[in-house]
Amino acid sequence: MTNLKEVVKAEEETFDIEPGMDILKVNKKLALKNRELLRKHKVKAIDVMGSIGAGKTSLIEKLVQALKKKYRIAVFKGDLTTTIDAERIGCHGVEVVAINTGRECHLDANLVARAVEKIRLEDIDLLFIENVGNLICPAEFPLGTEKRVVVVSVTEGPYMVVKHPFSFMDADVAVINKKDLAKVMKVDTKKLEMEVKEIKPDVKVVVTNALKGEGVEELVDALGL
Amino acid sequence: MTTQIVESVLAEAEKQDAKKVTEVHLTIGKLTFLGIEQVRFAYRILVEDTIMKGSKLIIKEKSGVIECPSCGYKGTLETEDNPMYHVPTPILKCPECGEAAKIVEGKECTIERIRMVK
Numbered sequence: 001m002t003n004l005k006e007v008v009k010a011e012e013e014t015f016d017i018e019p020g021m022d023i024l025k026v027n028k029k030l031a032l033k034n035r036e037l038l039r040k041h042k043v044k045a046i047d048v049m050g051s052i053g054a055g056k057t058s059l060i061e062k063l064v065q066a067l068k069k070k071y072r073i074a075v076f077k078g079d080l081t082t083t084i085d086a087e088r089i090g091c092h093g094v095e096v097v098a099i100n101t102g103r104e105c106h107l108d109a110n111l112v113a114r115a116v117e118k119i120r121l122e123d124i125d126l127l128f129i130e131n132v133g134n135l136i137c138p139a140e141f142p143l144g145t146e147k148r149v150v151v152v153s154v155t156e157g158p159y160m161v162v163k164h165p166f167s168f169m170d171a172d173v174a175v176i177n178k179k180d181l182a183k184v185m186k187v188d189t190k191k192l193e194m195e196v197k198e199i200k201p202d203v204k205v206v207v208t209n210a211l212k213g214e215g216v217e218e219l220v221d222a223l224g225l
Numbered sequence: 226m227t228t229q230i231v232e233s234v235l236a237e238a239e240k241q242d243a244k245k246v247t248e249v250h251l252t253i254g255k256l257t258f259l260g261i262e263q264v265r266f267a268y269r270i271l272v273e274d275t276i277m278k279g280s281k282l283i284i285k286e287k288s289g290v291i292e293c294p295s296c297g298y299k300g301t302l303e304t305e306d307n308p309m310y311h312v313p314t315p316i317l318k319c320p321e322c323g324e325a326a327k328i329v330e331g332k333e334c335t336i337e338r339i340r341m342v343k
């Protein structure tokens with residue numbers, strides 16, 4: 001073994017480089033650029049992330065209905081391959097840009113920057129970005145939005161907060177959706193709320209039923225809209 | 226995520242005209258979602274058809290550090306070991322005053338060093 005190495009060394013040159021490159025920082029830098037651009041145009045952007053089927057699209061639809069008189073709204077919708085959600089939101093008469101992420105299970109700041117180029121920022125005041133349904137990966141990729149909402153639903157069972165604590169670390173607002181099913185699922189939303197607050201004391205927790213629009217007013221308040 | 230690591234290493238290697246990459250040193254913060262075993266696994270698969278094939282992956286973990294804007298407390302992040310799930314739960318509550326603290330370290334994923342052969 002040592003002998004072999006000697007031979008290799010004689011013929012070839014081994015050397016080290018120290019890039020010290022932070023893979024996540026590349027995204028963070030781009031996110032800051034997005035934020036500056038959005039700020040310059042006075043656009044409030046909100047990243048909506050959460051598990052698959054938690055109710056992200058339903059909530060955005062309700063938020064759009066509640067807010068479209070007050071703000072000019074656009075929505076970005078990240079999805080692996082389909083545009084189903086984008087079409088659902090498009091029905092409400094706001095501008096929607098579908099971002100297909102292909103293999104990636106999350107949006108990143110670069111994809112958002114490219115979507116921003118497709119809209120006229122002068123013409124909007126409020127931007128919702130629905131992330132890919134996934135409670136884990138998107139947490140690591142800030143997009144440059146002013147606020148981040150994490151949506152979970154009671155149908156994911158009583159342990160999803162303690163199982164995925166990292167998802168709540170960067171959240172400004174946590175939504176516990178499908179409260180109508182809490183009883184059948186034997187989930188105590190108060191307990192979930194306390195668990196989220198334990199991880200991040202300054203997070204605002206809102207309990208909703210996105211189908212009926214219950215809790216949407218509170219969510220609007222929590223988002224400062 | 227590991228895809229990005231491998232792509233970045235390959236890009237660096239190309240810049241140096243390297244024939245082969247033999248070692249990659251990473252630092253991963255404990256406050257990222259990245260599991261070391263998953264990164265290792267994905268790495269093995271991703272380097273298969275590249276000049277990184279057979280390279281050694283050395284990962285160093287870095288603990289989380291939080292700082293409290295209210296009282297100035299700074300220290301390593303407390304994790305509450307939850308025996309039920311085998312996952313440490315990060316607590317962003319300041320242990321001194323109970324207010325919300327900010328993360329200052331532990332969210333990085335850095336390529337520290339690459340060893341290659343020319």
Ligand SMILES: Nc1nc2c(ncn2[C@@H]2O[C@H](COP(=O)(O)OP(=O)(O)OP(=O)(O)O)[C@@H](O)[C@H]2O)c(=O)[nH]1
Nearest residue numbers: 052053054055056057058133177178179209210211
């Ligand atoms: N009972 C009940 N069902 C809900 C509620 N909110 C959403 N749903 C249903 O849950 C399903 C998923 O909702 P979506 O809004 O598509 O969820 P999503 O998070 O956008 O899903 P993906 O984008 O696929 O990850 C749909 O069938 C909704 O009708 C709720 O508050 N209560």
Ligand SMILES: [Mg+2]
Nearest residue numbers: 056057085130
């Ligand atoms: Mg959706």
Ligand SMILES: [Zn+2]
Nearest residue numbers: 293296319322
């Ligand atoms: Zn404090």
